[in-house]
């Protein structure tokens with residue numbers, strides 16, 4: 360298999376635990392480059408645990424997994440920050456630095472990941488803000504933005520280092536339906552430009568409105584269509 364056609368996520372016979380508690384057993388699934396996949400399942404069915412495994416926040420004890428080129432069953436702790444640069448992570452709670460402007464929030468991440476040139480930083484920030492359709496001033500503080508605008512900044516932040524996949528855990532969970540649709544449009548635009556998206560959601564209206572492959576956490580298993 361050539362590198363270019365290799366899936367961005369591949370799990371084989373993986374067992375996922377929270378401490379001693381088995382959450383998901385014998386997980387086998389893959390996500391191709393540029394795919395859009397929903398992750399659904401009841402509260403407590405293991406969606407967040409599965410996502411945490413993908414960004415190496417939960418350790419894989421059995422089976423194998425490869426994400427964005429990194430083999431998680433063999434990954435060294437020192438490589439985890441590099442894995443996470445190839446993955447964009449978006450949570451329900453916005454987790455912006457509240458004492459810094461939009462621009463400063465984004466600069467902070469770029470500097471932490473090795474960017475130094477001011478012009479490059481400014482250019483990349485304006486690119487990602489355009490990508491998420493944020494019309495508002497980059498000088499604004501998070502509290503001056505609506506929930507939908509804050510979530511756009513979080514998505515922009517996740518896109519800064521051109522990840523192969525965006526992993527989103529309930530990204531519309533705190534937003535009203537109209538704003539949720541706008542955020543879905545942002546994810547669709549990003550996906551159409553080639554980034555894979557894995558989105559955990561409880562919002563089944565989104566599944567009808569924006570159809571895509573569905574992966575389910577159910578009865579301690581991952582069922583992939």
Ligand SMILES: Nc1ncnc2c1ncn2[C@@H]1O[C@H](COP(=O)(O)OP(=O)(O)OP(=O)(O)O)[C@@H](O)[C@H]1O
Pocket residue numbers: 377378380382400401402403404405406407408409576
């Ligand atoms: N840090 C933790 N320590 C121990 N058990 C945990 C921890 N986090 C989650 N669990 C347990 O693991 C199981 C799966 O939880 P997980 O959060 O992955 O489910 P979920 O499908 O994401 O739920 P939700 O839709 O409510 O976010 C649950 O039984 C939960 O109680």
